Amino acid sequence: MPKQILIIDDEKIVCDMAQRILSQEGYEVEAFIDSTQALERIRGKKFDLVITDLKMENVDGMDILKEVNQRYPDTKVIMLTAYATLDAAIEAIRERIFDFFPKPVKIEDLKRSVKKALGF
């Protein structure tokens, strides 16, 4: 069964592109522009990996990270952000984050990180 990946970013292009590229790699990918809907989805389904943006309207990346950690301790979280500050990185690390990418993201790096997160 292919690994389940959830992508959350309020930038549609990030969702589309990541979904497309990771699907190409053989993963089963769901993408949400609306983080509130994504949170609902997490509550209903376990994913192997969640890739989320940090700064989003309403529910932000840190909320998603906390929710995932609480519900599914073995689900990995990769965080992307255009607002990469040291404070944000430290907070993310404290919440057991798997990887942290400042935008612009290199697809090859992301693919490598995803592979690592899913144990290949």
Added chain:
Amino acid sequence: MTIRNRIIIAVVIQAAIICLICVFVYLSFNTVLSKLGVIEIIDDLNISLLEVRKSEKNYFLYGDVNALKEVVERGEEIDTVIQSSKADILKSLGPGTFNTLLSNLNKYLDMAREVLATKKTPVKFEEEFRNLGHELTRLSEVLLKRERRDVNRIISTSITRLIASLGMVLLFQLVVWQYFSHFLIKELAIMGNLIQMVSQGKLHEVAKQTFSPKNEIDYAIKALADMARELEKREAVLLQSEKLASLGILISGVAHELGNPLNNISLIAQGYLGLYDILGDGEKKNFMADVLTQTERISRIINNLLDFSRQKKQELREYEPEDIVERSIALVSNQIKISNVKLHKFLQPDLPHVYVDAPQIEQVLINLLINAIQAMPAGGDLTIDVGQDMTNGNLVVKVKDTGAGITKEDLPHVFDPFFTTKGTKGTGLGLSVSYGIIQQHHGDIAVESEEGKGTTFTVKIPIYQPKEREGDAQADIDH
């Protein structure tokens, strides 16, 4: 003409009038004095004649020859007096009467001398002699009466003329006073209006007063206009420097905001290259279209910032308050995103239009929003509430934070220039400039704060009332 010259002219004219009056009075007194001299002589003459007549009477009553001698002696004295005062008496009596007087006197004396010499009294001597004597006293009395009448006439005309001249001086004074008060009051009123306009911040109206000064007050007005021009320049510099300070804060947010579209372009390019072989033509086209959208997004972000940074002349126009508020929020939205602040926006629907300089009002709102965000470093709620004042319909914008609040000691000083609680991070000009901008818009800005709970800034701006505004503008021109 300068006021100094006007005053000099008025004083000179007045002095000239007074001098003329003095000369006239002097001449009148002189005439009266000479007349009085003549009267004295004539009076003496009159008394002497009466004495002569008394002696004449004694002669006829008692036949005393000595009395007749007295008549001749006194008569000769009278003749001497008449000869010595001939000019004055001639002027008063005229040559006809004067000659009659003189010839009568001589005839009278000749008759007396003849009687004394011959010691004989001719027939009808008494009657003729008495008649002549009587005629002499009559003439002398006529002379006295005329002279007295002349003096009275001269004095009364002098009084009339003096009163008339005093009246003229007073009238002239009144005219001069009226002229100066009217002229000075008019000029001072112009200056007063301009000073008031400076205090109301209508520097531009005052600065555009250009005219060539003609008097001292004009020079003062010109100096005032020059001052307003300088103030206007300085105000523009202050406004701009404050804006640049806000811009410095905004720029970190904008730099971050650029991260997303740049990441998108990067992702598209990487996807395009990585998936090149499997992408259809349509997809490739879409990829490029997306790149264009993202570059447009970047230039919009940069243009917003440039727009805000640009120095513009104040320009009042009709605006929808929603637009101004939304544009202000857009510029600080990244600040909000990178902080832990949550924005709550309440916009009353169908707000009335305002007549403002939108970039300036945006500057005020951005200032208040940045202050609010900076007041909540650990996060909090930022509320912007846009509504209307129930009493007068004015637009009311409330910017509320849940930060540390302002201490009671600091609160009265927040609008003072160079007052800051941000240490070296603040210029202390933000709220002072905001205050100035709102004042210029005939509005009001106020602050309420509670330590530990937060701060609320309230901005009130008059709503757009076309007719009233036009009247205002007209009144300004009239000044």
